[in-house]
Amino acid sequence: MDEMQEIIKTYVIKEYVEDDTELTYDSPLISGGIVDSFSMVSLKRFLENKYNISIPDDKATPEAFDSVNKICALVREYVK
Amino acid sequence: MAYTDTTRGMYSDILTGLKEAGLFKQERFIHSAQAADIEVEFPTGAPLKKVINICANNYLGMSSHPDVVKAAHEGLDSHGYGMSSVRFICGTQDIHRTLEQMVTKFLGTEDTILFPSCMDANAGVFEAVLTKDDVMISDRLVHASIIDGIRLCSAMHDTFKHSDMEHLEEKLQLHNDKRLKCVITDGVFSMDGDTAKLDKMVELCEKYDALLMVDESHSSGFIGKTGRGTHEHCGVLGKIDIITTTFGKGLGGASGGCVSGRKEIVEMCRQKARPYLFSNTIAPPVVAGVIKVLEILSASTDRRDKLEKNTEFWRKGLLEAGLIIKAGDTPIVPVMLFNAKLAQDVSRDLYDEGIYAIGFFFPVVPQGAARIRTQISAGHEIHHLEKALEAFRKVGKKYDILGKSKQEIIERYGM
Numbered sequence: 464m465d466e467m468q469e470i471i472k473t474y475v476i477k478e479y480v481e482d483d484t485e486l487t488y489d490s491p492l493i494s495g496g497i498v499d500s501f502s503m504v505s506l507k508r509f510l511e512n513k514y515n516i517s518i519p520d521d522k523a524t525p526e527a528f529d530s531v532n533k534i535c536a537l538v539r540e541y542v543k
Numbered sequence: 544m545a546y547t548d549t550t551r552g553m554y555s556d557i558l559t560g561l562k563e564a565g566l567f568k569q570e571r572f573i574h575s576a577q578a579a580d581i582e583v584e585f586p587t588g589a590p591l592k593k594v595i596n597i598c599a600n601n602y603l604g605m606s607s608h609p610d611v612v613k614a615a616h617e618g619l620d621s622h623g624y625g626m627s628s629v630r631f632i633c634g635t636q637d638i639h640r641t642l643e644q645m646v647t648k649f650l651g652t653e654d655t656i657l658f659p660s661c662m663d664a665n666a667g668v669f670e671a672v673l674t675k676d677d678v679m680i681s682d683r684l685v686h687a688s689i690i691d692g693i694r695l696c697s698a699m700h701d702t703f704k705h706s707d708m709e710h711l712e713e714k715l716q717l718h719n720d721k722r723l724k725c726v727i728t729d730g731v732f733s734m735d736g737d738t739a740k741l742d743k744m745v746e747l748c749e750k751y752d753a754l755l756m757v758d759e760s761h762s763s764g765f766i767g768k769t770g771r772g773t774h775e776h777c778g779v780l781g782k783i784d785i786i787t788t789t790f791g792k793g794l795g796g797a798s799g800g801c802v803s804g805r806k807e808i809v810e811m812c813r814q815k816a817r818p819y820l821f822s823n824t825i826a827p828p829v830v831a832g833v834i835k836v837l838e839i840l841s842a843s844t845d846r847r848d849k850l851e852k853n854t855e856f857w858r859k860g861l862l863e864a865g866l867i868i869k870a871g872d873t874p875i876v877p878v879m880l881f882n883a884k885l886a887q888d889v890s891r892d893l894y895d896e897g898i899y900a901i902g903f904f905f906p907v908v909p910q911g912a913a914r915i916r917t918q919i920s921a922g923h924e925i926h927h928l929e930k931a932l933e934a935f936r937k938v939g940k941k942y943d944i945l946g947k948s949k950q951e952i953i954e955r956y957g958m
């Protein structure tokens with residue numbers, strides 16, 4: 464199991480899921496209404512702090528944040 | 544004309560879609576003044592029906608209070624009908640400044656600026672005082688007008704789970720590097736009738752050096768021992784940096800709103816808030832009416848005390864009837880029905896019984912949380928509430944929901 468996937472999934476559940484919705488690494492987060500686009504900022508800040516990276520605003524699009532797997536792919540572009 | 548058949552067809556399709564989804568809103572025409580007893584034409588064209596209104600924001604029964612009506616008449620005579628100008632050109636009268644000073648005193652703040660509405664106050668305040676170096680951290684259930692204000696502001700935005708103080712603290716830590724942090728909440732939440740934990744929020748804002756903004760639209764005039772609002776109720780008078788509130792609910796019911804708080808912040812709004820700069824302010828007769836409302840409420844707590852008693856009676860009556868209500872002590876009392884169609888059916892049947900109360904369902908409230916939102920007023924007498932309880936018992940019996948649990952209601956009617 465990929466550690467980054469699990470860390471991000473755990474954060475998303477803790478932060479956004481208020482009922483018992485099941486989440487997979489491919490569940491649509493923003494288009495699926497789990498994360499509203501407003502709240503994306505804390506996810507972005509969490510990733511930046513956790514992985515010591517800086518994601519440019521124009522890369523932090525709703526599409527790029529739409530599933531745990533997509534977020535992992537985005538983060539990997541910036542981790543040295 | 545460029546309004547082509549295709550364009551017309553596009554809009555018709557959207558509107559039809561709303562109707563089919565049960566989301567189409569229809570107005571009901573009230574032929575009388577706003578009060579506990581009203582005369583309603585519904586559906587359109589139907590003969591007038593006398594009903595008891597239990598869904599107005601007329602918390603203190605001021606909408607048709609004779610002294611307020613008289614003051615508005617006098618204001619009309621002495622100060623005219625309108626100003627034909629925004630405030631800073633030639634639209635400020637002595638009574639506007641008087642009202643601002645009275646609101647400051649009533650809310651226990653440093654200064655106040657009037658807006659055409661509280662929607663405008665919320666739309667204008669964040670952009671006027673925050674920049675892209677700052678962050679706004681809002682409760683996830685704040686009112687739509689606050690969401691719009693947040694959207695118009697360039698500061699970063701984040702949210703915390705409804706009334707979850709641990710989550711708020713995490714967010715304050717996460718954003719501690721920002722120039723200014725502004726925590727944003729409603730004082731009383733309009734859909735659930737619950738109250739923000741302002742004492743705890745003030746403590747957190749002091750600890751993390753953050754501003755606190757509270758929308759007091761559903762609290763001003765009646766929450767707290769002398770009706771000053773949620774900040775009085777929570778023992779934090781004088782500690783809220785930004786209060787917005789409306790004169791369209793407890794404080795008269797006509798229209799208008801304000802930002803009240805730290806004097807520099809109010810001055811920033813006077814210099815920069817767009818709905819203040821580019822829209823006419825409150826009309827003179829309405830200003831005169833609100834001044835009278837504040838005089839009445841400052842002289843005596845009778846009306847808010849009566850509202851408190853009515854609210855207790857109403858909450859107790861609904862519980863004894865076996866209905867499920869949201870816990871709390873505010874005059875906003877949601878009767879939970881969970882299923883959207885059930886909420887609409889109960890509302891219609893209540894209307895047949897002479898009780899005017901509206902069903903709320905998704906997307907206004909979460910899926911599976913449909914309800915009838917009842918709102919109690921100091922304008923209600925016990926006989927009004929008794930009649931309304933009788934109707935709730937009768938309709939509740941018809942749908943067999945009295946004494947039933949949430950689980951049982953959902954099993955029978957679905958989410």
Ligand SMILES: Cc1ncc(COP(=O)(O)O)c(C=O)c1O
Pocket residue numbers: 659660661662663665686688729733758760761788789790791798799800
């Ligand atoms: C919490 C809250 N804020 C603001 C408003 C808007 O008030 P106004 O009618 O003054 O624009 C409302 C009214 O619905 C409200 O419920």
